Amino acid sequence: MINVPLLQIIMSRRIHARRTEGVDKNVWNEFTQLAADYKAVNLGHGFPDFSPPKFVQEAFCDAVNGGAQMHQYTRVFGHPRLVQSLATFFSRVTGHEIDPLEDVLVTVGAYQALFCAFQALIDEGDEVIIVEPYFNCYQTMVKMVGGKEVYVPLRPKVEESQSSAVWTLSAEELASKFTPRTKAIVINTPNNPLGKVYKTEELQMIADLCIKHDVLCISDEVYEWLTYDGNKHVKIASLPSMWERTITIGSGGKTFSATGWKVGWVISSGHIIKHMKTIFKNSVYHCPTAAQEAVACAFEREYKLFGSPESYFQQLPAMLHHRRRKLASCLQSVGLQPIMPEGGYFMIADISSVKVDFNDDSTKDESYDCRFVKWLTKEKGLATIPVSIFYSPEHRKEFDKYVRFCFVKEEATLDAAEQILRKWSQGK
Numbered sequence: 001m002i003n004v005p006l007l008q009i010i011m012s013r014r015i016h017a018r019r020t021e022g023v024d025k026n027v028w029n030e031f032t033q034l035a036a037d038y039k040a041v042n043l044g045h046g047f048p049d050f051s052p053p054k055f056v057q058e059a060f061c062d063a064v065n066g067g068a069q070m071h072q073y074t075r076v077f078g079h080p081r082l083v084q085s086l087a088t089f090f091s092r093v094t095g096h097e098i099d100p101l102e103d104v105l106v107t108v109g110a111y112q113a114l115f116c117a118f119q120a121l122i123d124e125g126d127e128v129i130i131v132e133p134y135f136n137c138y139q140t141m142v143k144m145v146g147g148k149e150v151y152v153p154l155r156p157k158v159e160e161s162q163s164s165a166v167w168t169l170s171a172e173e174l175a176s177k178f179t180p181r182t183k184a185i186v187i188n189t190p191n192n193p194l195g196k197v198y199k200t201e202e203l204q205m206i207a208d209l210c211i212k213h214d215v216l217c218i219s220d221e222v223y224e225w226l227t228y229d230g231n232k233h234v235k236i237a238s239l240p241s242m243w244e245r246t247i248t249i250g251s252g253g254k255t256f257s258a259t260g261w262k263v264g265w266v267i268s269s270g271h272i273i274k275h276m277k278t279i280f281k282n283s284v285y286h287c288p289t290a291a292q293e294a295v296a297c298a299f300e301r302e303y304k305l306f307g308s309p310e311s312y313f314q315q316l317p318a319m320l321h322h323r324r325r326k327l328a329s330c331l332q333s334v335g336l337q338p339i340m341p342e343g344g345y346f347m348i349a350d351i352s353s354v355k356v357d358f359n360d361d362s363t364k365d366e367s368y369d370c371r372f373v374k375w376l377t378k379e380k381g382l383a384t385i386p387v388s389i390f391y392s393p394e395h396r397k398e399f400d401k402y403v404r405f406c407f408v409k410e411e412a413t414l415d416a417a418e419q420i421l422r423k424w425s426q427g428k
Helices: 006-011 027-037 054-064 080-094 109-121 137-144 171-176 200-213 270-281 289-305 312-333 368-380 411-425
Strands: 104-108 127-132 148-153 182-188 216-220 246-251 263-267 337-339 346-350 402-406
Touching (some): 080 289, 104 270, 109 137, 109 246, 109 263, 109 270, 312 337, 312 411
Parallel strands (some): 127 182, 182 216, 216 246
């Protein structure tokens, strides 16, 4: 027998599945590491650096101390108490009677909910319309199942846009993207990174096209309770004839400021959910019991307090309204042009009026916003995220003069960021 080194054997054959080709790089890892390496004040990544509310923490502690059953398997497709609380709560919001056992699937965060949706519903060759800017896992997940991404961007109606409200979809452009191969459209409202909250008439335009072409709508609504200045989140599933074709994605982490818990869910018609359950039970199979119990308790509390000043769904956006204004004022003071978000965690800012001498040949082939973010992190100690990564290659150049800031942070974090920006503006 010929003694061939193991490495040579491995190198002589393709050991990976083709679905992993072209999707192995993750820009989030790069910018996360960059922020850590330079010990930067981090306004880049979308998580609160403050604790969840006390009632949520207490619910988790009570669950952990709630006996042996809280440390063992629960129902595979969702802890009974959680699916019941989600069904009860969102039946009131949507106006549709949701079956907790048939119409709800609890997942390991919203990320896995999206994964189950694409794996279960999109086939090789199916076209998926993705509204830009988009969270980049949409693109990756469509690629992995062999689907074809079709992009249509939100664009500002006026050149000098100061609010996400003026960023809209062209009805004609969107309609032109639908073909006999279109299987689904993906929307995100409130949008990451733009902060746009879709109005009812905008959702109705999308719904009419979905109904006309018999297309599914995957609606990522993880920031649904974070809206500002009187804007209201509307669920596209609540519109006529959309319940049976909409996959609504939600997040306990975003809802209760506990992103590390990784509790997400899908709410949809049972005839859709059953296919997603097949993917779920053949992947992670089960979600942690105690975290589901805690989220269930939190929703039960919010159901009782819904619409009142004591509701966390009222208190959190009220608190963040001030921090959003504070960040916008700071950005304006140093010559950046913030786009005021109607909802969500993030604010983007136009950096085109700021001239920077990068002095870094290693980034010369990268987009302007990527170069700016790396310069700001390395030279000034403030981490942000370039907005062009939320766009397809065909539209990226149109939107490479924006960067994204997260304002769901402690006051001290925002103060530190403000100090950095003011020193920069003063040439220090």
